[in-house]
Amino acid sequence: MMRYCCTLFFLFLLCSCKTQATQPVITTNEQSTRAYQLQKENMEKEIYFRAIGNEPEWSLKISSNQIEFTSLLPDFKAFNAPHVEPVRAMDANVKRYSVSTETGTMIITIEQDQCTNTMSGAVLPYQVRVEVYQGNDLKTTLSGCGYYVMDPKLHDIWVLEKMNGENISINKFSKELPYLEINTTEGTFMGYGGCNRMNGKLFFEKGLLRFTNIATTEMACGSQNRESELLHSLESSTTYQVANMRLTLTNPSGIELVFKKVD
Numbered sequence: 001m002m003r004y005c006c007t008l009f010f011l012f013l014l015c016s017c018k019t020q021a022t023q024p025v026i027t028t029n030e031q032s033t034r035a036y037q038l039q040k041e042n043m044e045k046e047i048y049f050r051a052i053g054n055e056p057e058w059s060l061k062i063s064s065n066q067i068e069f070t071s072l073l074p075d076f077k078a079f080n081a082p083h084v085e086p087v088r089a090m091d092a093n094v095k096r097y098s099v100s101t102e103t104g105t106m107i108i109t110i111e112q113d114q115c116t117n118t119m120s121g122a123v124l125p126y127q128v129r130v131e132v133y134q135g136n137d138l139k140t141t142l143s144g145c146g147y148y149v150m151d152p153k154l155h156d157i158w159v160l161e162k163m164n165g166e167n168i169s170i171n172k173f174s175k176e177l178p179y180l181e182i183n184t185t186e187g188t189f190m191g192y193g194g195c196n197r198m199n200g201k202l203f204f205e206k207g208l209l210r211f212t213n214i215a216t217t218e219m220a221c222g223s224q225n226r227e228s229e230l231l232h233s234l235e236s237s238t239t240y241q242v243a244n245m246r247l248t249l250t251n252p253s254g255i256e257l258v259f260k261k262v263d
Contacts, residue, residue: 042149048206049110051128053144054119060108060130060146067099069106069130073140076132079106086110105133115145150184150204153242157181158259160194161246163230165256172226180247180259193230195221209240209249233257 041047049062058071062083069079079101086095093112098105108130115127124145132139160168160178170177173194180191182202190199193216200214211234221227237249237257249257 039152043152048149048151049146050149051110051126051144051146052117053128053130053142054117056142058130058142058144060128060144062097062108067097067106067108071142073132075134075139076103079103079132081106104135104139107131107133110146117145148205150187150202151242152184154182154209154240154247155184157262158247159262160230160257161260162256162258163226163233164254172224174221174225178227178230179262194227195219195225196227198231207239210238211235230257 038050045061045066046064047061048064049060051060052058056072058069058073061068065083067079067081067083071077079099081099081101084097084099086097088095095110097108097110099108100106108128111127111129112125113127115124116122117124122145124147126146126148128144128146130142130144132142158180162168168177176192178192178194180189182189184202187202187204188199189202189211190197192198196216196219198214198216201212203210203212214231214235216231233255234249234257236251236253236255238251239249241248241250245261247259247261249255249259
């Protein structure tokens, strides 16, 4: 009896090992998430705005070179056209793109206003309306929600190099030079102002970057410390440029901050 039981136990172990050996091994690298795929496409195609809608389902991608629209509409499943600059409203954050091909004309209106996706419930910061024309006839109007894709080149650590044309040295601040650590995924930043730690949020559109909701610790700063000047310049900046390992922040009044990228 004992011999019989041992034989059964051996066979059980053998089967278990064989079963485990034939199971496929799935690595983390093979589990490509949709978020990663979107991020990769955004970088490769330089997409700066995305929108989606339902009933019927549709999607919109605006990149530096092209405007791509796809939908489940039987007569308007795809629309690709070269990028055009939008017409901006004077009294509100509203932009209108008008593009035409042999298929028809599409007018895209993007308005900064909270928008809830009817399918997923996700809340996005822009309402989007797409009007499709064939000739002079309006064939359909679609509504959805969208968001700007923050420039991935901003995602890094940046140390202050120049402030309003002046080269910066550490003797104008405490302990270390001011720096920014920008997180484009979360739309936030943190860093050091030259005396206090700071953090805040980012408002981004194509060519536009604002530092908002800036909060700092409350350490006393010396009379020669220029943190307050830096914070004022940071809050006032509206446009940016990334080139030659430098992040330059400017505004129409002439304020300029230059940060150097660090590893």
